[in-house]
Structure formats: structure tokens, C-alpha cells
Amino acid sequence: MFPPSLPLPHELLTRPLAARFEDFFDAQVRSRYFKGLEFAGPEGDPGWFGPDSAVWYVHSHFPTLAFGLACASYIEGLDPSIFWMAADHVRFVVRDAEGRPTGQIDPEGAAVRFGHSLSFFIGTAYGSTETAERLARTVRAMHHTVKGTRPDGLPYDADDPEWLRWNYATVVWGIATAHERYHPRPLRGAELDRYYGEFVRVGHALGGTDLPATKAETLDCLHSYLPRLAVTPGKAERTDPNLRGAQTGPLDNPFMDWAIRDTLPRWAARMVMYQRPNPIELRARRSALWTVLNSLHAVTGPLPEFRQAQARVAGGTAVPHTEPAYVLGSDPERTREEVEADA
Template sequence: MNNPIAKRFERSFDTDIRSRFFKGLDFGGPAGDPGWFGPGSAVWYVHSHLPTLILGLVGAAYIEGLDPSISWMGYDHSRLAERVDGIPTGNIDPEGGAVRLGHSISFFIGTAYGSTPTAEKLARTVRAMHHTIKGTRPDGLAYDADDPEWLRWNYATVVWGLATAHERYHRRPLYDIDRYYREFVRVGEALGGTGLPATKAETAECLESYLPRLALTPIKAFATGPNLRGNGVPPWAPGSAFMDWAARDMLPRWAQKLALYQKPNPVALRFRRTSLWLALNGLHDATGPLPEFRQAQARAAGKKPSPFVSTAPTAPDPVLTREEIEATA
């Protein structure tokens, strides 16, 4: 790896992501194990372009937070919201945002390229964490991360975000994007989801069907649009004005209206999208796929894509505390 950009990215990824969030994940063995998807799958292809994968996660997190329950889950159960003396400032906590992104990257790289036991372990860990996320919103409505309706919404936002970023910004996007949607159902079922959309059209319909229950909470409003101007966050980092723009620019039109998004004039819009396309693909070209992808290729050499097998849990998970989950993750 002689490219200085690639070297810098690899060092940064190793320090900030791999060393912190890839512990215990196996990509090199056992030999012959294709994992959940395998070579030639749409998931392997989409997730091998890390810059668009990250952008897709940013977009997914944005639309996910349009559900007030999600906003309050994040406020009550994560470090995403910045606080001073326990009082929220309306900003995203940089370290909290980095931790959430790191866990998300390890999950979607691990379930794509990890061994079958690795993918199953990641799914069990996320399910266990969901079991701990229960509470009551300020308006008195209860929330529960195990609610089937919430799981379906959460799944639809994630697969939409990853697929949309791929279609818009990948140099060579899949011709049949529905193949990705069909394969990715396996991840949603492993997290306990049922009745999940399996095509682009079904996912769009699913997302829009939730519109009557969506709203901008103060948490969401304070951390989007003009409220992010001049916050000093680098353009590529979580909570930056530019990443916020990129996420809102990908939203379905009905969601853009809810988020008060107004497109720039056509010249500015084309310039922004082209600049982002060039940056994302330039970074990918400089760095290439992650070592974990190459390890998975060697592990599953000669194997065909895995046939679809339901990964839905077949027995109740043990009830663990957050501390116990983090200790075994």
C-alpha cells in the first residue's frame, strides 16, 4: 500500500474502528465457510465500498430518528446526545457519535464478511441490547425496542439507507438492486424482525406507511439543518452540516418535507452531489476493500453465494444487563 491517502485511512480505521469495535470478529476461518452471504452476493458487493456504506448508515440514522420513539430511545439509552451537567445542549456528542458509527460499521462488515459464528454472535449481541431499551417518552407513550412495529421501521430505514447511498454514489451500482434488498432480509430477521419488505418498492411503501406517527422532536430539530452551521465539526464527521445535508438530500420527498429540506439551485445541487461522488469513489479507489473483505474471500474461495436461510431466532434470548452485554461483546 504505497498511496499516502490509503495509508492514512488504514491507520485511522485501525485506530478508531478496528481496534475498538472488531474485537472477537473472525473473518479468516473456518476455511470453506461462506458466512451468511458469500462470494458473488449482492451484500458482499454493496458493503465492499466502505465510503458509501458509511454514508448509507448516516442516511439511515437520519430517517430512523424521524420516529419520536427512536429520538427518545437515543436520548435515554445512548451517549449520542451531548449533555452539560446532565442537561442536553441540542448537539451530538462527538465521542458518542463515533461510538455509534463504530458499532454500526463493525456490525454491517461483520455480518457481511464474518464467519457464520461471527455473524450469529453479532446478531445475538444487538438483540440482547434491544431487550434493555424500554422506557416512556415525555408525552407518556411507552417505547420498546423489541416492538415488532419498531423493528420493521428500523430495518426498513437501514436497508433503504445502504441501498440508496449505493445507487446514488457507487461508481458501478448494482443493476438489480432488489437482489440486495432480498438478501438483506436475512439480517433483519436475525435481529427479530418479521414481515420485512424485500424489494425497493416494498421498502419505500413501508417507510411511507409510518408517516402518520413521525415527527421532529426537539432532539432531532436541534441537530439538523441551519442549527448545525458553524458548529466546528469536520465535514466528514458525524454531526457535521455537510453530512446532515447529504443525508437529507437522499431522503424520500415526503421525508424531505418533514425535515424542511429545500434543494439548492440545480447548479449547486449538481456540484455538491458530484463533489461527494468524486470524494467517496476517490477514497475507495485509493484504499480498496478492507482486509476483512480479502480475508473472507480467501476463507470462502470457490464457494457460491449462500442460499437464503432464515436467521430468525428460534428460542428466547437470555435477559442480560447492559454491563453484561458490553462485557461479552
């Protein structure tokens, strides 16, 4: 039995599911955010991780990857600077008639950001080396333009090493935690730490330094930021019970809000007033989400891009993986308009 508040799109209740999902993904994600990304070639190119990597294994399960990115976005937003970066520079924040951010999220704008996130973490995982490099260059260029001052007078800068470390830790933790809890055959222990260690390449490609490389290091890194974190008005507005009666998207309902907060470290869960239900209800809720995520994956299988990547290296590779080429501080200065024109 699915929880009554868990949305079940019509496509999930009709056949053939695989074809309907592929049509939806092609129209809403691939055609809009995967332009110029190469997965089928060049032959033998392993990309940044290669077919034997933990990253290929984790990211090939699309439903848990997508859920993990939602978890990462949630904990990332506990940094007030993230909230004001979004308010000042990101288009998914609704503005009033005078152009001031309201704190409310525009569903279409949020979908655009999520689509770009999917293309980045799929493309850098098992796309060609040039695809991964191109995606990283674009994100770095965007980060270089995000600078400003919060209303309390504190400056923010998306190139700040401290911010990059926080951002990186939230992403790798979100994806790995969703995988560990909801993948049918999750990596654990040393194998899961191999994922954390491999994923550092993405953080370095975006300019990060001194990044955590194991699960324990990542949890310690996240906890070290506690003194600077807070529940902003935007975060409170999109946390149950404030979501009741104000649903604007598939994640904007009490069940998915619960599922995301249920993955938080204990100290972060207390910040957003999350308390686990009794053990029987907790197991039922987690089992329901496990069933939804894995039923979708079982029917649709890996994305075509992953199968293309597998075919690309079927004849072997010269090296197990390539390395990000970025040298810290080597990007040219560009305006936001120039960056967006090339995105």
C-alpha cells in the first residue's frame, strides 16, 4: 500500500511504462538539458571514472540518483548564503513587482535547475571526457559570476573555498546516502568509501580543495559547518507542515518532504524539527519509497546514455579513467551573459 500522500503519476499506472517514461524524459529533460553531451563516443574513452568505477554503478540507478540530488539540495539550503545566492542570482525564486525576492520558488524555474543538475551528474559520471570537461567549465563559469552581499552585510562568493567544500559535501553525501538506503544492492563499507573517493574528481573539477574523501570525513565536514547554518524563511516555507495545501511539484508534498528529511544527519534533522516515527511506521514508509524507486528502475532500466557509455568502452580502454584537466584559477573572466549564451 502506498502512502496516500505519495503522488503516483498517471504514467506509473499504465502500460507500457518504459516507453512512457522514455518519452517523458526525452521531452522534458534530454531535449532541453543534454544538448551537446556525448555518451556513445569516442570509442574506448573511459571518461573521468570508467566502467569499473563505483560512480558508474551508483549513478546508473537513475531514480536513486534523482532522489539523492533532492536530498543534497535540501541540506545545502541550510546555509543562509545559499538562500541569498539563489535569491539574487537564480531565476527560480519568485520576485514581487519591485523585483525583490519573495522566498517562494517558481516550479518551472526549479525544474530547470533540477534538469541541469541531472545532466551534470550524469554527464560527468559516464559521459565522454570532453563532455565532463565541458559541463565542469560551464558550472565553474556560472560560479565565477555569483558574488554579492547578504542583507545582514555578510559577503558571499560562489568561488569561496569554504562554500565549495560545503556544496561538494552536501552533493556527495546526498547521492551516496540515497544509494545506500534505497538501491537494491547498495555499496557499503569500503566499497561505498570508494565512491566517495572517486567523486572527489568532480569537486576538484569545480575548483574545490581540501575535500572529504570518505563517508566519515564527509559527515565530519558537514557537521563542522553547523555554527554558520540556519533555517531560512525559504527553507521553513518548504518544510512540512507548511507544504500542506500548497503543492506545486512532485517533491512538494508531506511524504516526500518527510523522505528527504529522514535522510538527514541527526543534528540537521533536529534543525528542521524532524523526529522519526515509531519503528513500524518508519519501516513501512521507507519500504514504500524503496518500492517506488526500484519498481521504476526495474521497468525502465538504465538510461540509454548509460547503455551508450557501456558500448563505448566495450572494446576496452587505454586507461581506467581520465582526470579533470582544470588548473585552479585558470579560467578566463566572463560575464554572466557570455556564460549563459554558451550554456
